[in-house]
Amino acid sequence: MLASTVSRLKCPKKKRGKTCDGQLELFADETITIAEVQEVRTGRLECGRCKAKFPILAGVALLVPDVRLFLLQHVKGISKTVADQEIPREYRREFIAAKAQIETEHIEEDLEAERVNALYLMNHYLRVHDSGSLKYPWWKPLSGAASPVIDCVVREYWDHGPFARIEQWIGRMAKKDSEGVCGALVELGCGVGGLYPVLKPFLSYYLGVDSSFSSIMLARHFALGMPYAGSIGIPEDLLHGPVSREINLAPATPAGGQADFVAGDLDALPVKSGEWDVSIALNTIDMLERPSALPEIQRDLLADGAIAIQSCPYIWHEAAASQIREVLPSRISDSASAVEWLYEQAGFAMEERFHHVPWLFFKHVRQLEIYSVHMFLARKSRGNP
């Protein structure tokens, strides 16, 4: 975590359903200086109000309401890059025991799994229309015949997903601004962080939050240029293993103090509210237990008149869908209208939308997934809480 990021953060500890929100103080054990900015590799943040402590491991601040539970639930991702002796002593024994239980089987939704992160890395950082990819097309097998259909779909749609639409929106907003930037942006469920390099020219500041330790590690490496010790591969022909192809992706040039990523939970966000110009949540609302909380979280983060962007293919778990159905008026009967309605109820006015944007996931040389996302840009009405 960059030392300067602390001014954007608050205590996420929960008491009787509410976050503490106290001011955090930084205690650094090991630091490095990158692009004239101090990066804390190990240390902790401590709340001045409730005295809760939040460790920083391998540069990732664990700003979650229950650190012990986070360490145990995310042991697979953490243990890839963090040595046991760096885990705070009070949690170390349980952490080591949990490490011995790690399941290596293939779990599609495990955001700490190497293969799942590899798919997101491709989705966020690999392009079709740049000279590197065209010389070395990552969507084609290194030996054997390539699928003409996968080739055609990747070439036509890969570079035109949600990131491209958001780049247009934010670029246009920045152009209208006298200083040519659209201010400070917070991204919720940012994953491996690939949206930041796309939007960097248009922002004065960026903060990404995600509950996956591995994703935040990769985001800090590929979007901020911070050190990363693990190996990185992507899928090819699964005969050779799940991620057998080397990825030729350079880490970012460090962004100074202009951006950072922290581990956190949307349910107890460690980010100061009321001061952001843009809040983005892509493909995350359908992963939340209570989807209707997301518009309220985005609203609370934003300044009056500021912008929320949301996109999703709405792959609801039934419990989440039934939570929405309970509050929805009977005239609304599709996911896109339902989510727009939730945002309007939270105090947003819809400004622009796309109903079906292709979002492609390359899984290996014989499997390509196509999602179709609904995405919109909405403005927080002035005078809302």
Ligand SMILES: C[S@@+](CC[C@H](N)C(=O)[O-])C[C@H]1O[C@@H](n2cnc3c(N)ncnc32)[C@H](O)[C@@H]1O
């Ligand atoms: C489907 S992925 C989308 C990632 C990225 N926004 C994108 O569009 O490529 C959902 C992301 O939300 C994160 N996530 C899910 N529930 C979360 C929560 N309660 N708090 C923080 N992040 C969460 C996951 O770790 C994952 O990175």
Ligand SMILES: [Zn+2]
């Ligand atoms: Zn606190």
